[in-house]
Amino acid sequence: MKREDVLLLVFGIILIFSIAMLFIGNSKLTGHVTSGSTVSNVTIVSYLSIAMSTNLQSGILFGSVDTLPALNVSASHNYDGASSASTFFINVSTDSNTAVDFCIKANAGMKNAGSDVIGIGNETYSNATSSSSTVPVIANNVSLTTSNVKSGINIAAGTPNYYRYWLNIPAAQATGTYNNSVSFEGVATGGSCS
Numbered sequence: 001m002k003r004e005d006v007l008l009l010v011f012g013i014i015l016i017f018s019i020a021m022l023f024i025g026n027s028k029l030t031g032h033v034t035s036g037s038t039v040s041n042v043t044i045v046s047y048l049s050i051a052m053s054t055n056l057q058s059g060i061l062f063g064s065v066d067t068l069p070a071l072n073v074s075a076s077h078n079y080d081g082a083s084s085a086s087t088f089f090i091n092v093s094t095d096s097n098t099a100v101d102f103c104i105k106a107n108a109g110m111k112n113a114g115s116d117v118i119g120i121g122n123e124t125y126s127n128a129t130s131s132s133s134t135v136p137v138i139a140n141n142v143s144l145t146t147s148n149v150k151s152g153i154n155i156a157a158g159t160p161n162y163y164r165y166w167l168n169i170p171a172a173q174a175t176g177t178y179n180n181s182v183s184f185e186g187v188a189t190g191g192s193c194s
Contacts, residue, residue, distance in 0.1 A: 046188035048100050049093035053160075055080075056088045060165045060182060068171045072138060075165035084133035089160040090152075090184055102127075102152035102161055103185040103193035106144040110167075112176030120144055122168040123180070127151050131162035141166060148185060148193035155189075 055077040062073050081087045092100045109120040121143040126136035129152070141164075142151075152161035185193055 044097070046098040046191075048096040048098055048157075048186055048188060050100060050102075050184075050186040051091050051093065052184070053087055053089045053091070056090065056163070060088070062165075062167045065169055068169055068173055070167075070169040073167040073169065075167075078164040078166075079133065081131060085131035086136065086162045086164050088163040088165065089131070090163075090186070091160045092155050092157050092186070094158040096157040099154045099156050099189040100152075100186045101150050101189050101191065101193075102155065103148040103187060104144065104151040105146055105148045105183050107181045107183070108146060110178035110180045112174065112178045114174060114176060116174040116176060116178075118167070118169060118173060118178050120146065120180075122170070124166045124168075125151065125163055127161055127163045129155060129159055129161055136162055136164045138164070138166060144182065148183075150193060153189070 061076040063076060065073055075088070077087045079086065090102060104125065106120055106123065108117075110118040110123065123144045124141040125144065126138060126141045128136040142149075151163075155161045187193060
């Protein structure tokens with residue numbers, strides 16, 4: 001016999017033996033099987049996202065006032081939406097997983113370059129989750145303060161909170177352009193304003 005034939009015969013016998021041992025050996029496998037369990041845990045935190053309307057981002061503008069005293073001067077975008085709705089609003093994003101309470105404050109009364117001030121109590125607002133020619137209504141207006149106060153409660157995801165703003169200017173107010181900053185904050189419903 002040739003050497004290659006002998007090697008082929010040996011490898012064939014080893015192959016047949018290995019296959020036979022697999023079938024015979026599998027029927028005799030023994031060992032210990034163990035099991036266990038563990039806890040799977042996750043904590044979902046409140047996620048919220050809010051966005052101001054373009055007109056609110058542009059500022060609360062009361063325009064020029066020629067006659068004093070002036071009461072309830074209406075901000076420029078209070079009634080310029082469809083059906084005289086307000087275009088000042090903050091929207092709660094649809095991907096928020098919690099309702100939102102809105103907080104509002106001003107940094108100070110409105111000041112001009114000469115440091116004359118229109119007192120903060122003269123700048124008022126009203127808010128609602130819908131808007132028309134009559135909502136938000138001036139009868140529900142509230143003065144701004146320098147402390148964050150809730151201005152919209154339990155606003156659902158995908159829902160806007162509309163605002164209207166008014167300004168009272170006393171008779172002896174000095175001329176000039178007056179400014180302040182109004183800030184908004186969204187917190188999970190029931191949370192505290194900062």
